[in-house]
Amino acid sequence: MDKKAGTVLKTLREIESLFEFGGEIAPFLEELFTFLTDLMPILARANQSLTSTTESIPTATDNIASADMMAENAANTIMDNADQITTALDDLLSKTDGETKEALEEVALKINEINMALQYQDITSQHLKMATQIVEAIQVRMQKLFQGLQTIGESNEAIRKLIESYSEEMENQKPTEFEDTIRNSADAISQDEIDALFGK
Amino acid sequence: MKAEGKSVLFVEDSPTMRRIIANSLKKIGFSEIIEAEDGVDALAKIDGRLVDLVVTDWNMPEMNGAELVEELRGRPEFDDIPIVMITTRGMKDDVMTAMKLGVNAYVIKPFTPDILQQKLDAVF
Numbered sequence: 001m002d003k004k005a006g007t008v009l010k011t012l013r014e015i016e017s018l019f020e021f022g023g024e025i026a027p028f029l030e031e032l033f034t035f036l037t038d039l040m041p042i043l044a045r046a047n048q049s050l051t052s053t054t055e056s057i058p059t060a061t062d063n064i065a066s067a068d069m070m071a072e073n074a075a076n077t078i079m080d081n082a083d084q085i086t087t088a089l090d091d092l093l094s095k096t097d098g099e100t101k102e103a104l105e106e107v108a109l110k111i112n113e114i115n116m117a118l119q120y121q122d123i124t125s126q127h128l129k130m131a132t133q134i135v136e137a138i139q140v141r142m143q144k145l146f147q148g149l150q151t152i153g154e155s156n157e158a159i160r161k162l163i164e165s166y167s168e169e170m171e172n173q174k175p176t177e178f179e180d181t182i183r184n185s186a187d188a189i190s191q192d193e194i195d196a197l198f199g200k
Numbered sequence: 201m202k203a204e205g206k207s208v209l210f211v212e213d214s215p216t217m218r219r220i221i222a223n224s225l226k227k228i229g230f231s232e233i234i235e236a237e238d239g240v241d242a243l244a245k246i247d248g249r250l251v252d253l254v255v256t257d258w259n260m261p262e263m264n265g266a267e268l269v270e271e272l273r274g275r276p277e278f279d280d281i282p283i284v285m286i287t288t289r290g291m292k293d294d295v296m297t298a299m300k301l302g303v304n305a306y307v308i309k310p311f312t313p314d315i316l317q318q319k320l321d322a323v324f
Contacts, residue, residue, distance in 0.1 A: 075216045112313065115220055119310035122214040123288055126259060 057139040061132045068125050075121040082111050203229035203324075206252040210235050211242045211268060212286075213260040217309070221255065221286065224313050228320065239263025243271065250277055253324055258287035258294070266301055273302040282323040286311065 089108050093101060208230045212218040218235060225233050234251065236242035238260040254272065258265035265285055272278040285298050286307040295306050305319040 072214075072216055076219075079216070079219055115223060116310070116312060118216055119220055122217040123309055125214065126288055 054139055054142045057135060057142075061135060064128050064132055068128050071121050072125065075118045078118060079115060082115050086111055203231070203320075205231050206324075207232035207234065208253040208255055209242060209246055209251040211237075211239065211254070211256040211260070211265065213237050213257060217257070221316075224316055225255070227313065228317060239265070239268035239271065242268055251281065253320070254278075254281060254283040256283065256285055258285060258289050258298075266297060269298070269301045269303055284319055284323065286316075 086108060089104055089111070093104050093108070096104065203225075208225055210218075210222060210225060210233055212221060212235075218237075222233055222235060230253075234245050236245045239256075240262040242256070243263075254269075256265040256268055263271070265287065269283055269285070272281070272283065282304045283302060284305045284307060285303045286309060287294070288309045290308050298306055304323040307315060307319050
């Protein structure tokens with residue numbers, strides 16, 4: 001009997017200790033829950049923002065590549081014209097002398113300087129390519145982060161519902177200036193397409 | 201430096217830059233300019249023949265300038281051929297790497313015709 005009473009007392013002490021531990025941990029759990037509740041809207045917003053931004057990156061990099069190509073074509077046009085001027089100048093130089101020749105030689109030097117200045121087209125192009133590579137690397141990481149957020153949502157019904165409700169709320173909000181910029185650049189159309197819309 | 205009667209292998213992937221440098225090399229007076237888009241193209245273009253000078257960019261697809269220099273320096277016939285690197289890579293480490301690989305002169309883009317002439321005079 002004494003032995004049984006001892007066991008009961010021991011068990012009661014254990015239960016008491018458990019309650020004491022529960023009492024100590026309760027404020028922490030409450031704080032953790034508050035933190036998670038505060039965090040959810042941020043995660044939901046990040047989730048949505050990441051999706052739209054990540055989807056826009058290929059368009060942005062394509063636009064950069066397109067601008068780069070246009071700059072290269074423009075540089076080639078300038079060089080074509082400079083070459084024609086140089087040929088004409090060489091012809092004139094062979095037929096003239098004195099002050100006129102000196103003046104023409106000065107013009108030839110200036111034409112050469114224009115050609116050399118076009119090196120910046122290639123240098124800018126290389127910088128753009130490096131920036132594009134960085135953006136593409138960020139895109140890959142953002143996609144992984146985005147997938148991670150989805151996994152969190154899928155693993156917990158309450159979190160999933162919370163994310164969905166905030167996502168719906170976000171959809172009803174006006175887009176930010178940044179999102180507008182991305183959307184506008186993605187939706188840009190050519191002059192030919194504009195003319196076609198006007199029926200010209 | 202006497203470029204007349206001499207040949208140069210010139211490797212550059214950017215069409216704009218290729219045109220600018222090729223014009224400069226013509227003005228300097230090289231009789232033959234073999235143009236290539238990258239290291240692989242360069243090796244195919246020379247196809248065992250010798251040139252008097254190699255001018256190469258660094259950042260290129262397929263085989264870059266550093267890899268090309270390493271490949272050429274590994275060939276006994278290219279032991280004494282001057283190699284000039286023209287590149288946007290201006291870090292000290294890059295220059296040191298190029299030197300170790302066997303580059304004789306290093307020109308940073310953008311360059312002026314005078315700079316190119318000076319570097320060629322120094323190695324050629």
